[in-house]
Amino acid sequence: MTDVSLRRRTVKPTRAAATLTYHGILIVLTALYIFPVVWAVSMSLRTNENMFHADQLIPHPITFEHYENLFGILPDFGRYVLNTLVIAVLGTVGTLASSSLAGYAMARFRFAGRNVLLLLLLLTLMVPAQATLIPQYVWFRDLGWLNTPLPIIIPLLFGSAFASFFFRQYFLTLPRELEAAASIDGAGPWRTFVQVIVPNAGPAYLALGLLTFVQLWNSFFVNSVYLTSQDSWVLTQALQSLVGRYNSQYGEIMAGVTLVSLPVIVAYLIFQRWIVRGIAMSGLAN
Amino acid sequence: MSSRETPHPRRGILRRRSSLRTREARTGYLFVLPQVVGLVAFIGVPLVASLGYSFTHWDLIAPAPEFVGFDNWAAMLQDPRVPAVLLNTGKFILLGTTSFLLFSLIAALITYTPRRFVGVYRAIIFLPYVLSQIAVGVVWRWMFNTESGPLTVVLEAVGIRSPDWLLDPATAMTSIAIMTTWQGIGYGLTLFVAGLSGVPEPLIEAARIDGANVVQRFFHIILPLISPTVFFLTVTSLIGALQLFDPVVAMTSSSAGVAGAGGPDNSTRTIVLYMYNQLFNLSEAKSGLGYAAALAWMLAFLTFLITAIQFAVGRRTIYYEAGQQSRGRSRRRARTENTHD
Numbered sequence: 001m002t003d004v005s006l007r008r009r010t011v012k013p014t015r016a017a018a019t020l021t022y023h024g025i026l027i028v029l030t031a032l033y034i035f036p037v038v039w040a041v042s043m044s045l046r047t048n049e050n051m052f053h054a055d056q057l058i059p060h061p062i063t064f065e066h067y068e069n070l071f072g073i074l075p076d077f078g079r080y081v082l083n084t085l086v087i088a089v090l091g092t093v094g095t096l097a098s099s100s101l102a103g104y105a106m107a108r109f110r111f112a113g114r115n116v117l118l119l120l121l122l123l124t125l126m127v128p129a130q131a132t133l134i135p136q137y138v139w140f141r142d143l144g145w146l147n148t149p150l151p152i153i154i155p156l157l158f159g160s161a162f163a164s165f166f167f168r169q170y171f172l173t174l175p176r177e178l179e180a181a182a183s184i185d186g187a188g189p190w191r192t193f194v195q196v197i198v199p200n201a202g203p204a205y206l207a208l209g210l211l212t213f214v215q216l217w218n219s220f221f222v223n224s225v226y227l228t229s230q231d232s233w234v235l236t237q238a239l240q241s242l243v244g245r246y247n248s249q250y251g252e253i254m255a256g257v258t259l260v261s262l263p264v265i266v267a268y269l270i271f272q273r274w275i276v277r278g279i280a281m282s283g284l285a286n
Numbered sequence: 287m288s289s290r291e292t293p294h295p296r297r298g299i300l301r302r303r304s305s306l307r308t309r310e311a312r313t314g315y316l317f318v319l320p321q322v323v324g325l326v327a328f329i330g331v332p333l334v335a336s337l338g339y340s341f342t343h344w345d346l347i348a349p350a351p352e353f354v355g356f357d358n359w360a361a362m363l364q365d366p367r368v369p370a371v372l373l374n375t376g377k378f379i380l381l382g383t384t385s386f387l388l389f390s391l392i393a394a395l396i397t398y399t400p401r402r403f404v405g406v407y408r409a410i411i412f413l414p415y416v417l418s419q420i421a422v423g424v425v426w427r428w429m430f431n432t433e434s435g436p437l438t439v440v441l442e443a444v445g446i447r448s449p450d451w452l453l454d455p456a457t458a459m460t461s462i463a464i465m466t467t468w469q470g471i472g473y474g475l476t477l478f479v480a481g482l483s484g485v486p487e488p489l490i491e492a493a494r495i496d497g498a499n500v501v502q503r504f505f506h507i508i509l510p511l512i513s514p515t516v517f518f519l520t521v522t523s524l525i526g527a528l529q530l531f532d533p534v535v536a537m538t539s540s541s542a543g544v545a546g547a548g549g550p551d552n553s554t555r556t557i558v559l560y561m562y563n564q565l566f567n568l569s570e571a572k573s574g575l576g577y578a579a580a581l582a583w584m585l586a587f588l589t590f591l592i593t594a595i596q597f598a599v600g601r602r603t604i605y606y607e608a609g610q611q612s613r614g615r616s617r618r619r620a621r622t623e624n625t626h627d
């Protein structure tokens with residue numbers, strides 16, 4: 001590239017101009033794109049008098065009164081955080097454990113029905129959660145599990161079709177020499193899996209773990225079916241409850257939005273590469 | 287493997303190989319056991335049981351459901367709300383899915399070239415995708431506010447009469463589609479960039495030398511090569527669009543909560559929202575668990591039908607052969623099959 005541009009000196013200024021235009025346009029576009037998020041955070045920090053002023057992108061003065069009010073409207077906020085965390089953490093751990101086992105078996109072991117299982121898993125990606133929800137709702141109600149996180153966590157302990165397929169695709173890319181070396185050392189399949197395969201599949205666990213965690217943290221539909229009593233709510237339900245009742249209190253609503261989104265944004269900023277890679281891998285899986 | 291087995295007499299090999307194989311199969315079954323139990327208990331059985339419930343009437347208060355034959359299905363065919371929610375969902379698919387695919391592809395084409403900072407641009411565009419649809423919906427509810435919302439203010443500042451967005455039945459679903467498109471572009475962009483990175487640069491260069499312009503290069507070289515990604519995104523985003531729920535709740539619910547969502551004038555009521563309200567008897571004329579189960583099965587059937595049509599069309603139009611991903615995959619498959627025995 002540099003050679004070419006040195007030889008064709010006349011082209012250089014126009015190319016620089018093109019690059020500059022490109023970055024100029026993209027900076028404006030991405031700034032506009034992220035505007036709603038920035039504006040929401042900004043609104044949560046404004047005084048009520050300044051709420052609708054266009055020059056308040058960076059609030060002056062900054063106030064935290066809306067956050068205080070929010071904890072007044074939702075005194076159990078800490079509880080909602082805890083409820084959400086319990087579901088997201090246990091659900092993620094369960095999905096990773098069961099699905100990585102299934103994915104590994106489908107990638108490496110030969111057993112009758114393996115391809116049928118794979119096909120069934122792919123078919124279930126098509127089944128809407130709503131079509132399996134109603135009988136489960138009746139069962140969990142009869143077990144007395146409504147308003148507990150159990151109806152959401154227990155099914156996840158048995159893995160998810162998407163995650164198992166994801167792990168299968170990943171394990172297919174690992175070299176078989178890993179197992180060969182372990183079997184020379186006399187390790188059985190369980191020890192090989194735990195001591196050799198899992199440590200070598202870090203990227204897959206991290207990527208899928210992050211995706212699952214974020215998805216569970218953000219979910220609303222299933223929670224709103226099972227968790228109807230207010231002290232069993234998760235964060236998205238608490239946030240949703242503000243909308244109808246406190247429509248005009250934008251500061252408080254945006255404070256809620258910011259608090260619910262903040263952990264995910266922080267996780268995204270730290271693990272951006274892994275989350276994006278996980279998404280890209282999930283696309284290639286098909 | 288073979289070097290270890292050659293010294294043994296032939297019979298011994300066979301016996302040993304078969305016992306090895308049963309042991310391998312047994313381990314395999316143990317490994318997939320949790321997932322298989324999950325598949326049966328939380329998808330297979332409920333799917334069938336759901337169909338069973340669709341032939342019953344139950345308010346969840348009576349001790350047991352009452353068998354009513356095809357009543358729910360007959361009621362569904364006569365319920366004027368059903369074509370209405372199908373139409374609303376269809377409108378969302380038409381607007382939301384199309385714009386999602388189109389803008390994701392455009393964003394990918396703009397940012398996939400290896401220039402400086404493209405990673406930063408992509409990271410910013412991806413951010414909304416990791417946020418909750420409820421949180422994002424609440425923010426966009428404000429964006430669409432007709433009194434002091436940013437969109438209205440900007441449009442009116444440049445002299446355009448702003449539509450009434452979420453307050454007008456004609457534009458409410460469009461507003462929701464704008465929000466979901468905005469949130470989803472980062473995801474589509476990521477997959478398209480992954481697909482585009484598989485397009486061999488020399489091929490595009492060769493076409494350029496042969497005199498193909500940008501448009502020709504896109505439609506005759508790039509698009510066929512990324513058609514597997516287009517197909518994957520179309521199938522998955524349509525499945526998701528059929529289940530639209532969270533954004534509608536966040537953007538249209540009233541003080542009555544979810545029961546008040548779907549307005550104005552029922553213009554954003556989707557299949558799943560209707561099913562949800564039926565399940566919990568929320569202000570609906572015909573209601574109950576059985577009717578909700580029938581609606582859920584209609585949704586499952588519709589999903590299956592639309593996906594099957596896409597696969598039938600896709601088989602004829604997708605170009606898999608030269609794509610680097612699929613070539614890599616078949617090579618990998620060949621390798622794993624060789625090493626099995």
